[in-house]
Amino acid sequence: MADMIIEQTKNKMEKVITALENELVKIRTGRANPNMLSHIVVDYYGTMTPITQMANIIVPEARQLVIKPYDRSIIAAIVGAINKSDLGISPMAEGDLIRLNIPALTEERRKILVKEMWKEVEGFKVAVRNERRDANDTIKKDGTGTEDDKKYYEGEIQKLTDKYIKLIDEKAIAKEKELMEV
Template identity: 55%
Template sequence: MANAIITDAQARMEKAGEALQRELQNIRAGRANVGLLNRVEAEYYGAMTPLNQMASIQVPEARVLLITPYDKSALDAIEHAIYASDLGLTPSNDGTSIRLVIPQLTEERRKELAKDVKGEAENAKVAVRNVRRDAIDTLKKQQKANEITEDDLHDLEDQVQKATDAAVKNIDAIAKDKEQELLTI
């Protein structure tokens, strides 16, 4: 039972790192990235559909995204969805595909985005610490119910702490990589 608690805590801590990576994909680094359009949906035959299911999204150049719809009638809907999104990009429609040019970031904007990355990383660390607290509380309840001994409790708390340290180290590495990407011209 106690090992299941630790395994569950480790899995939840890993999910915090994965969530951070997904969140950081949405931060533009001045380079084209297919992940920028993951949250954009367009109306297609009455249903909101993700762009990656309606079109081929490619990166022909370092700062250009090329969106080619599978159905040419969806071109206008895709263009309107991009305008309505929070990307702040202006699509260029040539009749068969849409080009999105990612503007070069200023140094000031890069530093701002680096601060955002640090904030997201801190949120992920808070989530990991919450998982640690929940796991330790559950272990203490088991100890009070005489399901585990006090020595086992200390050993298990150490294991939870080691898992927490590993998760925090992973989050720091993810954040550092994204900051490096942002601050590199």
């Protein structure tokens, strides 16, 4: 039973890491990345649809994205969704495509982004710790093992927690380095 709890906890912590990676990709670094648009949705005939599902997104230059919608009639809606988003980039509609020029980040803006990123990262660390707490509670409530077994499994869960907290820190440090790079 306890092995199953540890495996479930590991899977949940993996999901936290995946969610962290998805959040870190959204943080703008001054370089073009199609994943910057992954969280933007457009009202497409009454259905909120991610831009990534309705257009080809290419990176022709290091600081430029080109969005080529599969349906030309949706260009205005995509431009509107990008303008409403938190990207802070003004799209330019050019015929059947949309061009996004990503401005260089100032030193001050980079520091603000790093500070905001670390706040986000702390939330993911809390999520990992919550998984540890839930697993430990489940093991304590499980009446089948001895006290020594429970202590052993709590130690294993702590090792998992330490591993995933370290992984979160490594990913955040790499993103910080990427953000501060000029």
